[in-house]
Amino acid sequence: MQPSPERRAERIGVIWLLADMTLISAMAALVKMEGAQYPAIQLVFLRSVVGVVIILPLVWRHRREIRHTRHTGRHIFRITCNALALTGNFAALAALPLALVSAIGFTRPLVVMLLAVLLLGERISTIRWLGAALGLAGVLVMVAPGHVPLDPGLAAAFASVLFGSLAVVQTRALKDENTTVLMVFYTVGLSLISAVPAAMTWQPVQPADWAPLLAIGILAQLGQYCFLRAYQTAQANVLAPFGYLSIIFATATGYLLFGEVPRLTTMAGVLVILLSLHITRLLDNRRG
Template sequence: MFEAKPQNPALAATLIFAATAFIAGATLLAKALGTGALGPALPAFQVSHGRFLFAFAVILSIVATTRPRLGRPHWGLHLGRTSFGWAGVTLMFAAVAHIPMADATAIAFLNPVFAMLLAIPLLGERVGPWRWGAAVVALLGALILLRPATGSFQPAALLALGAAVVMGMELIFIKKLSGRERPIQILLVNNAMGLVIASVAVSPVWQTPLPAQWAALAGIGLLMACAQICFVNGMARADASFVAPFSYATLVFATLYDLAAFQVWPDAVSLTGAAIILAGALTLAWREGRARKT
């Protein structure tokens, strides 16, 4: 166990908002690498390897400088969390190489919905009508973004949907891990394990990156490390129900970055589907907050 951070909602909101900007920036760089904008397209396995390699270097340098007190990690929970986290980020990087960032980001916001569904058999949680309603609404938004009834069906959107499922599973492990260890220790172990997993996965498809690609990979790692630091410290300073809505600013940044870099404008279908997913996810976050208070 560790000493809890003093509650500071304003700082928590600022940290979460900053994390969303960092995450969207990392996703933009991943899209540039996966689409060949910076040279020959790199596979998603290699992009996620760069993410963990450079993020681990950042976190390790912080630990070496600050020398925080570290305890004994719960290796089983860390392995589960990191395995699903690596799979989720790899699927997400693969998705944004083929579909607009706004669509992929919106679909990925289904992860708390899948976490809720998975918590029923895995954590024995009960789900009331409000939570079921929010889940159905969010899933309806995802169905709209998949465009199954039109000629513009996006098979790559299924990659983003898969990312949401496995990141939902990651949230189950985060729930079990929360309150057990210091945030910096969680980040260190997570990125170290992620680097090992990513190194094994990338070995069959490794390509030597160009200098610009190395810079983008380093940027992804740095941005994701900053996002993780902001996120865990923000979550430690306010209730999850309060900070959850600020995390959805990722969609705004993803849309703006995609527009600026690739001139991708969200169409009516994208805006409608994203709005419905956000409505369901925000309703779920609100209900979770009410349930905790009760």
């Protein structure tokens, strides 16, 4: 029996999302290597500028669609949400342990599901809610955040999750928009927002570092394209649980490139996440 068009679209969307995770993992490895020498905001600015240069030919080719977009307000809202999410993430990283920030970040799929219902009218099955909750439990097993006092850093971390989730939902709402238009608004907007703080903290770039710094921008732009195609192809509530897989990509990258041996709790959490995804898809396919 051939899968329905909706099922095929979901599978293609997942493939696009996995491609995004692969590219972003490679980019994260380069950022980790270069981050010891250059401020994070400088890396963000260089990444976005490289992205602008890469998409210039596409900007010219699709200039009519960009000029005549009917969703300017929604684009601005999405970019604003992205900017607030990045700001919150930077503030949280400065105030909280990295493991805790990562744990809070992986609550995003649950928030995306809720916002997809509230803002997009998408329907979410009980099976997917249970699968997402089980995946979240796996993340908590891995990072074991423990007791955390309420402070501005914690608020910033949750604000990052909220605004990042809003940006994801807005991407889904713009599924009929030209992908190049989405990339242009995001990339140019990020460049403008990061320009001033990057200039204030700028460190001279050594000649040997230009190649990896440029690669960061290239990988980020390719990853963004895959991410946009994923959410234009499949519904947000279908893709959201697969967001948990990014921690597996991060764990593998850390082990292979930096010798970061995962703890037993990390491996246990990975198994829980994989189990949750498998059970969710298996039961959901039976329902369909």
